[in-house]
Amino acid sequence: MSLTEEATSQSLRQIGGLVRDARQHHGLTQAQLAERLNTSQSAVARIEQGNQNLTLELLGRLSAALESELITVGAGTPGPVGPTHLRVVGGRPLQGRVIVKSSKNAAVALLCASLLNRGVSTLRNVARIVEVERILDVLRSIGVSATWDETGRDLTIAVPDQLDLAAIDADAARRTRSIIMFLGPLLHRAQTFELPYAGGCDLGTRTIEPHMIALRPFGLDVEAHAGEYHATVTAPVSRDRSIVLTERGDTVTENALLAAARHDGTTTIRNASPNYMVQDLCLYLEQLGVRIDGFGTTTLVVHGRPVLDADVDYTPSEDPVEAMSLLTAGIVTSSEVTVCRAPIEFLEIELAILGEMGLGYDLSAEYPAENGRTRLVDITLHPSQLRAPIDKVHPMPFPGLNIDNLPFFAVIAATATGSTLIHDWVYDNRAIHLSDLTRLGADVRLLDPHRVLVEGPTRWSGAEIVCPPALRPAVCLLLAMLAAKGPSVLRNVDIIARGYEQLYERLVEMGAQIEVFHD
Ligand SMILES: CC(=O)N[C@H]1[C@@H](OP(=O)(O)OP(=O)(O)OC[C@H]2O[C@@H](n3ccc(=O)[nH]c3=O)[C@H](O)[C@@H]2O)O[C@H](CO)[C@@H](O)[C@@H]1O
């Protein structure tokens, strides 16, 4: 063996060791990692033993599958590296068409809902995002079989009769708030159980009290201590009941639906959220045989069935927040682009405000999403001179301006002439992150933790910024960098993968100049 061959083989063994450690850290078997990579278990075994030549492409897929950039190939020496960064050269118009992917928030609700089904749930066209992988890790850790098909888009989920809740992947669970939606399905399966605290983005305190109130009529009592929710299902439950949600929250409505689905009787949920992810969940539950009256309204009447056992096939709808992100990319770069498959019902208020601000756009005829209910359109943007809206921009539970779409209005307002007041009454810590836009030349003043005043138009300039620990504000910075002439660097962008699939690649396809790099 020559010296070069010796060095290569040593490098491959080192990489193999890193892959094995990372895989075990994630609690994955070789077969599970193989599934994520779309390869065979024997190929993973060869990689871990250092007996497999590695292309850059395979290294990239390994890093994505293991949720972290473990390996870099620089100057011939592999070694551990830190987070992912972006180098952006902005000021270039985008062009062409971009297709909106299916939603993160429906995907996580449907994954939790699959716990209700004794049959096999096939979920199609599921977003390949870290948030989905986290819930899948948790499901697999308790014994659920979840398999991607060979296209990597469709998931088959089969739940065993007995779940191994003691083996729950607490690390994955703590990194997502959606774990809270295990409560509704699990209260039918165990009299006592523990779940790790729900986590997620740093948006300030997010109460789970409405969930406790909504699930109490189903006999659920939860005590929180030592990093865990200790759940007991004891109280006797009546056949028919009416629940009034104290907040019209999305996941609390979903939790109430999940609990009601297997309750033998009728549950009326008042002040329910009719938002997009709730609608997807209702449609899936209907396929499981649960009748739900009031679809798309704030009063849902659920006719539960104690046993849900059906092989179902469901495709969640397109993500309105992704659509808003892509629209914002087009608006702030003054581009003529078409955002295809946008769920119009969940963007109407956003578009009405943008129309008032002077945005020119055309809508195609409506067509149905795969779920048969959600109305989609293609939105073509025309470069427009924007003016600030007369009234403040503020979110409301649906039907209102989507809370997750609000941050994008800060970037858009910065390109408009005049001052825009943005009022995020919802999250304590989200508006604060928008003040990072000043680093790119915007005039964004934080009036208090919930209100920012944006004065436009902005002469954007490039800068180097570290991503805030919040998904949407992080994407807002990236989009502002697309508007800023010259180079920018956005550091620690891994949080974006929590909710967006191939965002950079798709923006690059539209003409953006974005390069991924590591230290
Ligand atoms: C997985 C998922 O689906 N996540 C979405 C869901 O989270 P989720 O349903 O978990 O949202 P929260 O329950 O945290 O609600 C968001 C905030 O709004 C407040 N609140 C909500 C409703 C209401 O009527 N009154 C009220 O005050 C809550 O107290 C909280 O501070 O809804 C949020 C608000 O749309 C979105 O940002 C999240 O993307």
Ligand SMILES: C=C(OP(=O)(O)O)C(=O)O
């Ligand atoms: C706040 C968000 O999501 P989550 O509820 O998953 O934290 C979001 O999608 O912006």
